[in-house]
Amino acid sequence: MQNDSDRFFVLTGGPGSGKTTLIEALRSAGLATSPEAGRGIIRDQLAIGGPALPWHDPAQFAELMLSWELRSYRAALEQNGPVFFDRGVPDTLGYLRLTGLPVPDHVRNAAERFRYASHVFIAPPWPEIFRQDSERKQTLDEAERTYHALTGIYTELGYELVALPLAPVEARLRFIFAVAGLQLEPRR
Template sequence: MKRDDADRFFVVTGGPGSGKSTLLAALAAEGLVTMPEAGRAIIREQVAIGGAALPWADRALFAELMLAADMRTYREAQSLSGPVLFDRGVPDVVGYLQLSGLPVPPHVTVAAETFGYARQVFIAPPWPEIFTGDSERKQAPAEAEATYRAMVEVYTGLGYDLLTLPRSPVAERVRFVRAGIGASGVGP
């Protein structure tokens, strides 16, 4: 695993609908640097242009676009200082392909091993009480659970330590993440 900026790059991962994006928005509002999830942006762009790189159309192409976006976001983060929190990381693409029953191409494995993050990865467990679908999140709760399990397998397989986010109000999750990254004094 490449470690140049990894110690200050933190991933928040897990299944859809588990509060990751809400948590990251709250952390950003407190002054922490966050990087967005690639998947939702790709879905919006592909729908707008009538593209096929969608999880319900061409999953392999969707994965390739996510990989490209995640690598670009990683490189952008290298120009920033201090801790950076990512809404999913490059290894999530491996988990997505496995979950989709698709082969993981060698270049995706190399990317997951090369674009390293801090050893501690925050993982949001399934949380059926807050799960909602929308035009971009078409998964059912069972698929959210399977995604969570896939991310546990991928990240632990790559040597990361998982810190399970509590199923608690956003403010408590923010405190948990701040403590986990040692950034309790960061921000306003």
């Protein structure tokens, strides 16, 4: 791997498509991971009675997402080896586009400056596993629209999207390791 962006792998896609489960499996396999901004922000905002929730103030929520993703990127610079991100800086652009909010220059600049590996793993909508919960209030239709918004953003930014198979976690892990050129160690 030539530079940091070559070892930073993004897993993105709409909500409820198995990304977080896959990130947890990657962590269990001993790899460095970075958690999703959205769920963390929602949990924190609900805990403190904060206004930066996607259903109250989507613009403020987007700013917190961007801040979280930039901090995660900087923290990953301190890690050795590959790092897998549950979403990346460009997801903030996708969220703004999805909600119809203007994309400020600083958000676009961040997405252009903080780069990841050229292959971005995208989880397609998967109705069979999609579930709503207290933090995921989106409908399946919104999840599908999120997927399409993210596909557009990552493509515009010059990334090559690699669709994850609709398959069990172990098969998805093998797929990611093969595409990323990593060796999957057997679990003990």
